[in-house]
Amino acid sequence: xxxxxxxxxxxxxxxxxxxxxxxxxCFASFMLIQYSPIDPVRAYIGEMPVTAExxxxxxxxxxVNTPPQEKFLNWAGDILKGDFGTSLIYRTPVIxxxxxxxxxxxxxxxxxxxxxxxxxxxxxxxxxxxxxxxVDKAIKTYCYALAAAPTFWLALLLLIVFxxxxxxxxxxxxxxxxxxxxxxxxxDWLKRLILPAITLSLLDIxxxxxxxREKLIEVLSSDYVLFAKARGEKGLDLILRHGVRNVALPAITLxxxxxxxxxxxxxxxxxxxxxxxxxxxxxxxxxxxDVPLLLGIVIFSTLFVFFGNLIADIIYEFxxxxxxxxxxxV
Amino acid sequence: xxxxxxxxxxxxxxxISGSSDKLVSEDxxxxxxxxxxxxxxxxxxxxxxxxxxxxxLLGWGCGHVNFEPLIQSTLFKSADNGxxxxxxxxxxxxSSDGDTWTVHIRDDVRFTDGKNLTAExxxxxxxxxxxxxxxxxxxxLEKATAxxxxxxxxxxxxxxxxxxxRLRYVGIVPEHAYxxxxxxxxxxGSGPYKLVEWDKGQxxxxxxxxxxxxxxxxxxxxxxxxxxxxxxxxAVKSGDVDIAEIEISHANxxxxxxxxxxxxxxxxxxxxxxxQYNTGKKSLQGDPIGNNVTADITIRKALxxxxxxxxxxDGVIYGKGAVEYTGVDQRDFGNPEAKxxxxxxxxxxxxxxxxxxxxxxxxxxxxxxxxxAEFKLYYSATDQxxxxxxxxVSEQAKQLGIKIDLVGASWDEIYANQYSxxxxxxxxxxxxxxxxxxxxSKEADDTYRNxxxxxxxxxxxxxxxxxxxTDQDQATKYWKLAAYDGSTGFGPAxxxxxxxxxxIDYLYMADETLDIGTPQRxxxxxxxxxxxxxxxxxxxxxxxx
Numbered sequence: 001x002x003x004x005x006x007x008x009x010x011x012x013x014x015x016x017x018x019x020x021x022x023x024x025x026c027f028a029s030f031m032l033i034q035y036s037p038i039d040p041v042r043a044y045i046g047e048m049p050v051t052a053e054x055x056x057x058x059x060x061x062x063x064v065n066t067p068p069q070e071k072f073l074n075w076a077g078d079i080l081k082g083d084f085g086t087s088l089i090y091r092t093p094v095i096x097x098x099x100x101x102x103x104x105x106x107x108x109x110x111x112x113x114x115x116x117x118x119x120x121x122x123x124x125x126x127x128x129x130x131x132x133x134x135v136d137k138a139i140k141t142y143c144y145a146l147a148a149a150p151t152f153w154l155a156l157l158l159l160i161v162f163x164x165x166x167x168x169x170x171x172x173x174x175x176x177x178x179x180x181x182x183x184x185x186x187x188d189w190l191k192r193l194i195l196p197a198i199t200l201s202l203l204d205i206x207x208x209x210x211x212x213r214e215k216l217i218e219v220l221s222s223d224y225v226l227f228a229k230a231r232g233e234k235g236l237d238l239i240l241r242h243g244v245r246n247v248a249l250p251a252i253t254l255x256x257x258x259x260x261x262x263x264x265x266x267x268x269x270x271x272x273x274x275x276x277x278x279x280x281x282x283x284x285x286x287x288x289x290d291v292p293l294l295l296g297i298v299i300f301s302t303l304f305v306f307f308g309n310l311i312a313d314i315i316y317e318f319x320x321x322x323x324x325x326x327x328x329x330v
Numbered sequence: 331x332x333x334x335x336x337x338x339x340x341x342x343x344x345x346i347s348g349s350s351d352k353l354v355s356e357d358x359x360x361x362x363x364x365x366x367x368x369x370x371x372x373x374x375x376x377x378x379x380x381x382x383x384x385x386x387l388l389g390w391g392c393g394h395v396n397f398e399p400l401i402q403s404t405l406f407k408s409a410d411n412g413x414x415x416x417x418x419x420x421x422x423x424x425s426s427d428g429d430t431w432t433v434h435i436r437d438d439v440r441f442t443d444g445k446n447l448t449a450e451x452x453x454x455x456x457x458x459x460x461x462x463x464x465x466x467x468x469x470x471l472e473k474a475t476a477x478x479x480x481x482x483x484x485x486x487x488x489x490x491x492x493x494x495x496r497l498r499y500v501g502i503v504p505e506h507a508y509x510x511x512x513x514x515x516x517x518x519g520s521g522p523y524k525l526v527e528w529d530k531g532q533x534x535x536x537x538x539x540x541x542x543x544x545x546x547x548x549x550x551x552x553x554x555x556x557x558x559x560x561x562x563x564x565a566v567k568s569g570d571v572d573i574a575e576i577e578i579s580h581a582n583x584x585x586x587x588x589x590x591x592x593x594x595x596x597x598x599x600x601x602x603x604x605x606q607y608n609t610g611k612k613s614l615q616g617d618p619i620g621n622n623v624t625a626d627i628t629i630r631k632a633l634x635x636x637x638x639x640x641x642x643x644d645g646v647i648y649g650k651g652a653v654e655y656t657g658v659d660q661r662d663f664g665n666p667e668a669k670x671x672x673x674x675x676x677x678x679x680x681x682x683x684x685x686x687x688x689x690x691x692x693x694x695x696x697x698x699x700x701x702x703a704e705f706k707l708y709y710s711a712t713d714q715x716x717x718x719x720x721x722x723v724s725e726q727a728k729q730l731g732i733k734i735d736l737v738g739a740s741w742d743e744i745y746a747n748q749y750s751x752x753x754x755x756x757x758x759x760x761x762x763x764x765x766x767x768x769x770x771s772k773e774a775d776d777t778y779r780n781x782x783x784x785x786x787x788x789x790x791x792x793x794x795x796x797x798x799x800t801d802q803d804q805a806t807k808y809w810k811l812a813a814y815d816g817s818t819g820f821g822p823a824x825x826x827x828x829x830x831x832x833x834i835d836y837l838y839m840a841d842e843t844l845d846i847g848t849p850q851r852x853x854x855x856x857x858x859x860x861x862x863x864x865x866x867x868x869x870x871x872x873x874x875x
Contacts, residue, residue, distance in 0.1 A: 037742050045465065048394045051767075053469040061463040091382045092511065100530065164564050171557075171564045177370055177571075178553035180527045180535055274557050276531025284381075 010317065018306055022299060027072070029298045033291055034068045040088075040289035062088060062289070075292065079299075085292035089284065094296040097281060102300060105270070105277030109262050111197040116204035117255045123205065124212020125247070129239050131217055139213075143206040151265050155199045155272035162195060169195045171274075196273040200265050204258055211254055215247040253315050259308025263301055367548060367866065372555040372562040372574040373838070373857050379556035383514020384525055384534070386466075386501035387458050390514075393465025396760065397856040400536060400552075402501025402519030403544075405433055405452070406494065408859065412662065412760070412851040414498060414802075417544070418447070418520075420480075422497075424800040428489025433497065437480050439543045441504045442524045449476035454505035456484065456496075462510075468496065489798040491805035492763035522547050522861065532556060548865040552858075566839045573840040573857070578715055580837070581648040587842055592835040593849050593857060596760045598654040599719060600830035601707060601752045603630050605782040608750065619749040619783065623705045626698075628685035629732065630826040635670055636678025636730045637723065643832050646718045650837060654830040656813050656821045657758040658765065660851070663806045668814035668821025678730050689731055696731040704733040706751040711738030716754050719831060748781040752829075755781070765809055766793045769820045769827065784827045788818050843867055 040062045041055065050058075063071055078085055084094040127139040146154075163171045169191065170176070176188045216239075219225060225242050233241065267279030274280075278297060285294040382388035384401050391399030398407075407417040422433040439447040456474040459466050470493065472485040486493060507518045517525055522544065523536040536552040555574075557565060562574040566585055573591075576583075581590070608620035623629055639653035652660070655669040682688075687696040687703055696703040707724065709716045717738060724734035734752070744753055758764060770793045771785035789812050796808030813821040820827045836855055840846065847863025850856065 037740060039742055042741060042745065045394065048465065050467045051469045054467040057463055057469075089381045091388060091514070159564065164567050167568055171561060171568055171570060175529050175532055177533065177555065178368065178535060178551065181529070272561075274532065274561055276529070280531060 014310060022302055025298055025302050026295055029295055030072050033289055033294060038289055043288055084296045087293040088290045089288050094292050098296050098300055101278040101281045105266055108196055108277060109266055112201035113262055116201035120205040120208030121212050121251050124209040125216060128213040128216025143209050146202055146206040151203055151268040152272055155269050158195055158199050159272060196269050196275050200269050203265055208251060208255060212247055212251050215250060216243050219243050219246045253312045256308050256312035260305045263305060368551040369549040370553045370571045372557050372571050384517040385514035387462045389465035391501050392499035395855050396499045398859045399501035399521060400523045401517050401521045401525055403521045404499060404501055405497045408850045410848050410850055414494060428798055428800045429486050431484040432481060434481050439520050440541055441518050441520050442539055443518050445506060447520050448479050449482045451505050452482045452502055455502050491797055491799045492761055495761040523552060545862045547861045572844050573838050576837050576839050578647055578650060578837060581650050585839060588839045589842055591838040591840045592650050595833045595836055597756045598657045598758045598830055598833045599756050600657055600828045602755055602781040602828055603752055604749055605784045605827060613749055617746045617749055621705055621750050622701055623703055624752060628681050632678040632681045632730060633829050634822040634826045635672055636675045637726050638673035639831055642722050646722050647834050650835040651832050654833050657830045663762055663809040665810035665813035668819055668823045670822045675730055695733045703731060706735045706737050708737045708739050708744045708747055708751055709754040720754050749783055753781060762809055766797045769793060782827055786825060789820055
């Protein structure tokens with residue numbers, strides 16, 4: 001199979017998978033909202049008394065009495081034309097809401113993704129290189145503790161310790177209180193990003209660390225490392241030349257595969273830190289039955305996770321020299 | 331501010347207790363507002379975050395919760411005692427048939443973009459509100475017309491004395507600068523403040539409108555935060571806010587430099603009783619109707635008389651509130667005659683015995699003709715305070731020989747069972763129209779407005795007269811009669827249609843240097859309603875450590 005053919009078939013397969021995935025995910029989400037026990041009109045008016053006439057108007061606005069198939073097809077038709085519709089709760093175009101909120105979340109997710117990748121990898125290497133020592137044990141314990149801790153709990157803990165008691169960081173929000181946008185400095189902005197970003201990355205660290213550690217131990221017990229040792233290589237040099245090189249690529253792949261968890265984590269972290277991202281918006285869209293907005297978010301988050309996995313696949317299929325080599329052998 | 335008789339503000343000093351909480355006051359990040367004419371607030375009940383922006387036609391200031399829109403001005407406003415006074419309006423009149431209201435307005439008011447506010451803008455605001463599909467219910471308004479520059483005529487479909495509350499809370503928007511899609515984020519109004527910036531999901535920054543026609547507030551800038559109550563409490567502890575609403579469960583906490591302010595709420599909590607007997611009838615939506623226990627007036631009376639409301643108040647909500655008998659006790663249209671003396675289990679038991687409710691099988695529950703004195707009580711499972719209230723009520727009822735089974739449920743489940751079971755609602759309002767909806771038999775359909783399906787033609791008559799009245803004093807008189815006229819009424823002295831329990835105060839943590847004047851009566855949710863009186867006082871003069 002030539003390289004071009006391989007790329008073409010790869011793209012074809014992925015495009016097909018993406019399309020079917022989007023259709024299934026949208027349909028399933030739609031059905032979930034449709035059959036959720038929440039009556040959007042009653043959720044909207046709460047215990048406020050309204051006249052029957054007004055209630056009928058609201059029901060029309062929220063599409064309570066429109067048959068579900070009609071609602072879904074209308075929405076799908078608009079989507080194909082590139083129109084994401086208007087959010088029922090924000091009463092602005094869905095695409096505007098998503099653009100605004102997704103940007104904020106992407107920054108948060110991006111930083112914590114890098115942070116967890118770099119820190120997790122470094123910790124994994126240290127633990128693997130010192131297998132069985134107290135350093136290794138400490139790192140392992142730390143990872144198990146992190147992996148067991150629920151995100152929101154960790155977020156609350158950090159908030160209480162660092163913001164309330166120590167006062168090092170603000171209690172939330174991505175902007176300083178009472179300061180208009182043109183007066184917000186880069187430092188203000190950064191300071192508010194640190195705590196949520198750290199919380200989010202802490203959870204991913206455990207996974208990448210444990211993975212790196214396992215891989216490194218595996219590599220270090222391989223024949224070629226034994227051979228290298230026999231030639232007199234040792235210590236940091238050995239780890240860097242043979243360990244890190246061999247472990248890096250699978251670790252990066254794993255990190256890209258973690259996009260879905262990253263997205264799930266950001267929903268919780270944003271809630272706790274009152275950070276105005278897509279997670280917070282998804283929660284309110286779901287609770288208030290804002291169908292167009294929720295489905296819009298579903299589409300974009302599906303794309304986000306899909307492309308994370310796609311990058312991982314590309315690295316795996318096209319970049320990893322070992323796989324190339326294996327194919328050459330075949 | 332210290333009017334001792336006024337119910338409106340009980341300010342207790344929470345700063346005296348020892349420093350059990352370690353607090354950071356020297357936060358480098360502290361906003362510049364402290365000790366200045368800038369204010370940082372987090373008042374959920376007042377705002378929450380308006381998702382649709384600061385647009386009165388989509389629910390900003392009016393709708394689920396009524397509050398001062400700040401950015402816009404309203405035709406009327408409330409005096410400290412809760413009565414309605416002029417704001418933009420100079421006077422108003424109602425035609426003798428009650429169908430037409432004419433409101434005259436000031437001619438010297440400008441929007442913040444410099445253009446005059448005219449009767450055209452008022453008419454535009456209300457006409458647009460009719461079709462806004464928002465929380466704002468304008469279904470009784472036929473049309474608003476500007477008669478000239480300073481007079482607006484409102485044509486109603488039916489006479490409605492409570493229409494005054496619509497005029498009270500709807501902020502006036504400029505016709506020349508209103509677009510439904512964008513107004514919420516770029517509002518132009520004529521209120522005491524203007525919006526400078528809105529960081530969605532986080533905060534709104536308001537600045538004093540230097541050209542405001544009325545009394546200008548002391549605070550030049552207000553930053554409204556949109557934190558949930560728990561995060562807001564953290565913000566209080568780190569000294570980031572001047573005033574924040576807190577959970578009732580934090581009532582006994584103290585924070586250095588802050589005082590606890592509790593303001594009476596407009597809404598009361600109470601149990602609605604199904605008033606119909608169970609005849610197998612179903613509502614339009616197929617939900618069961620009727621309950622043979624609560625339909626018996628002696629059960630309802632006995633509960634109203636036997637329950638110790640004061641004990642509920644102290645036990646469940648730390649005394650932060652008031653006992654409630656009619657749902658509107660504290661309103662000027664509430665009727666003191668409709669109240670009863672409660673906490674009298676002997677009397678309650680006597681009533682039950684005399685009516686034939688006796689415990690013959692010795693299980694502690696009374697029965698009559700084979701029917702056990704037992705019914706279900708639904709409450710919103712997500713609300714801990716309601717749950718606690720429900721538990722406390724059922725415990726007390728057990729002493730009277732009445733068994734109340736508790737069901738924590740979602741709202742949809744609650745609504746489906748409200749005609750056949752009791753429900754704990756927070757369901758009353760400063761708007762008199764609420765009374766009409768709650769107790770008039772016409773409203774007893776498949777919505778939740780008259781959950782007990784109460785039907786009393788005498789009460790209907792009073793409610794009708796009150797609603798159709800063209801004069802507010804006359805209306806008030808009939809609203810009172812509907813509660814109790816000496817022989818019947820919806821209040822506990824009459825048909826005892828509800829078991830009203832308590833009103834729960836809104837609790838705020840306020841910076842010690844903040845003086846919030848005399849808040850309007852029963853406007854606990856609308857804490858910024860009297861922002862004109864707010865100021866900052868010298869800390870040295872306030873209570874010392």
